Amino acid sequence: MGYLDYKIENRLFNFRTLPANLNSYKVCVFGDLGVYNGRSTQSIIKNGIAGKFDFIVHIGDLAYDLHTNHGKLGDQYMNLLEPVISKIPYMVIAGNHENDNANFTNFKNRFVMPPTGSDDNQFYSIDIGPVHWVGLSTEYYGFEAQYGNSSIFTQYNWLTKNLKEANENRAQVPWIALFQHRPFYCSVELAADCTLYENVILRHGALGLPGLEAEYIKNSVDIGFAGHIHAYERMWPVADLKYYKGPNAYHNPVAPVYFLTGSAGCHSSGMKFSPLPMPWSAHRSDDYGYTVMTVANQTHIHFEQISIDKNEAVIDEVWVSKDVGHRHSEEMRIDGEKFY
Numbered sequence: 653m654g655y656l657d658y659k660i661e662n663r664l665f666n667f668r669t670l671p672a673n674l675n676s677y678k679v680c681v682f683g684d685l686g687v688y689n690g691r692s693t694q695s696i697i698k699n700g701i702a703g704k705f706d707f708i709v710h711i712g713d714l715a716y717d718l719h720t721n722h723g724k725l726g727d728q729y730m731n732l733l734e735p736v737i738s739k740i741p742y743m744v745i746a747g748n749h750e751n752d753n754a755n756f757t758n759f760k761n762r763f764v765m766p767p768t769g770s771d772d773n774q775f776y777s778i779d780i781g782p783v784h785w786v787g788l789s790t791e792y793y794g795f796e797a798q799y800g801n802s803s804i805f806t807q808y809n810w811l812t813k814n815l816k817e818a819n820e821n822r823a824q825v826p827w828i829a830l831f832q833h834r835p836f837y838c839s840v841e842l843a844a845d846c847t848l849y850e851n852v853i854l855r856h857g858a859l860g861l862p863g864l865e866a867e868y869i870k871n872s873v874d875i876g877f878a879g880h881i882h883a884y885e886r887m888w889p890v891a892d893l894k895y896y897k898g899p900n901a902y903h904n905p906v907a908p909v910y911f912l913t914g915s916a917g918c919h920s921s922g923m924k925f926s927p928l929p930m931p932w933s934a935h936r937s938d939d940y941g942y943t944v945m946t947v948a949n950q951t952h953i954h955f956e957q958i959s960i961d962k963n964e965a966v967i968d969e970v971w972v973s974k975d976v977g978h979r980h981s982e983e984m985r986i987d988g989e990k991f992y
């Protein structure tokens with residue numbers, strides 16, 4: 653671990669880098685946090701500074717919006733978060749609110765994420781200890797009518813190669829965790845349980861555009877995070893609408909395990925769950941909050957959902973574990989909707 657002192661406009665900051673040989677760490681994950689109604693902001697700052705997590709992953713929809721009032725709202729947001737994001741890494745991807753009608757210019761120019769050759773911060777990967785992290789853009793799909801489809805193919809071609817290589821490197825880096833703004837799965841009335849065209853096209857593909865889920869399934873992606881829906885929801889392992897539930901479902905999961913965590917605090921409220929959860933939904937909450945993921949080692953990862961409404965109480969938690977060498981495959985999913 654290293655400490656870096658740096659100066660901006662004669663103000664002195666220091667930044668903690670991650671240790672080179674990191675096996676265990678904690679990550680704060682959330683989507684959809686704004687200046688107004690940013691319910692989780694103070695908790696994230698306080699706990700981040702206190703070392704309760706080593707870095708932050710913000711899965712899109714920042715500030716609401718970065719470009720509002722000629723970027724002044726974006727400045728306000730960055731200043732608000734400065735106490736923590738000047739000290740530990742703040743990894744971001746774009747949500748639909750980052751579309752500034754100038755091809756995400758405000759988003760591109762405020763952040764520098766790992767380079768991929770595309771360099772618009774919208775997709776990238778990085779290995780941190782036992783986890784291969786991948787951030788993806790669902791906004792290439794969301795704004796295809798405005799910007800064209802070439803970025804969808806650029807990202808898809810990059811992803812297929814990236815996941816294949818990550819899969820071949822499992823002995824060194826056994827976990828693959830993905831984050832994206834719009835979810836594949838949810839149980840929310842206003843989003844029609846994620847059966848809307850915007851969800852289906854990015855999950856399954858349509859009109860000659862490649863969907864993303866098949867690559868996750870084929871390459872045994874372990875964990876997926878999404879936001880956009882302003883709620884928390886933990887899914888049972890699920891692949892192509894087939895789910896695998898039960899008390900042992902999170903040990904050696906036979907499909908990706910998805911977490912919806914878009915309840916950090918957006919500018920608008922009104923999220924409404926569907927009357928009944930979808931069958932792959934294991935737990936859901938509309939409390940404001942964020943997720944803390946603890947990478948324990950090569951075989952165990954723990955997830956906790958922190959509720960701001962309940963004074964930072966943990967309202968859901970789960971261990972996802974796997975034996976050394978476990979990778980899910982089609983053969984394991986022969987009995988769809990299986991109870992483990």
Ligand SMILES: [Fe+2]
Pocket residue numbers: 712713747748749833879880881
């Ligand atoms: Fe969104």
